[in-house]
Amino acid sequence: EKVVVSGVTYNKDEAKISVLRVPDRPGIAALLFKPLTEAGINVDMIVQNISHDSHTDMTFTVTKTDYKRALKLVKEIGDKIEAKEVVGDPNIAKVSIVGAGMRSHAGVASRMFEVLAQEGINIMMISTSEIKISCVVDIKYTELAVRVLHKEFGLGKDDIGEEK
């Protein structure tokens, strides 16, 4: 299908926090996000993949400004959600390809992943929406990732920007 990749965006103001090996049962996700809401912490990405032996990890991103406060808060509620461990990493950036009409992400995704791989940029997390594929990478690779994605998708200077 004719996919129109219209831009590359990046966000260097993110930090990720993961709660490891929480029980995969109803109510756990609610127990994690309610205190964050009450503390007025802005959450951007939320990612959870399938579980193993009824446990899974949940990761979310916050602004770098909120990182220390959010990490402290989540560590305090770790017991309530029976998390084995709570870990964080502020040295990340989110790099995204945006394109309307991505009925399938496979084609654009494979090009995006290939280009990052050629530069030795490891993909730490992936999340998609109808019009977007986002990868979390080490913050040191932000400019390189944006540059090679821009070239791969033949984008103009104006098609790159910080995520609003």
Next chain:
Amino acid sequence: EKVVVSGVTYNKDEAKISVLRVPDRPGIAALLFKPLTEAGINVDMIVQNISHDSHTDMTFTVTKTDYKRALKLVKEIGDKIEAKEVVGDPNIAKVSIVGAGMRSHAGVASRMFEVLAQEGINIMMISTSEIKISCVVDIKYTELAVRVLHKEFGLGKDDIGEEK
């Protein structure tokens, strides 16, 4: 902040496929999605969370029609991406809350997760974008999930619909 949740969408035509414990090094994601693209398989969600001992799981969703073909293909390339196992589940649905101005997902997410928990609906996967929070649940809960989310966010009859 004043979040406008404008709708609830659902998609009962999804099936998920996971490659388990792939090495977390550049190139693996590209090796997985290139053959899917070449086979013309439409991929919707792609989710990868953080890794443990340099390995991680990658999950993606396809249409129920493509499920058997996609699962067979991914099992064939499992060795190439050093996956410990390839598993799938066609009995899923994606249920999403859509809202412009969600500067933070935390508030809407915690209400969404709470409402699903009260009905005993387990959240199998989570993925977000700027305007959307999507949860993968057992397909048998689709209508119940949509009904209780519709009520929680005070939406009108027209604000519910199948994902386009």
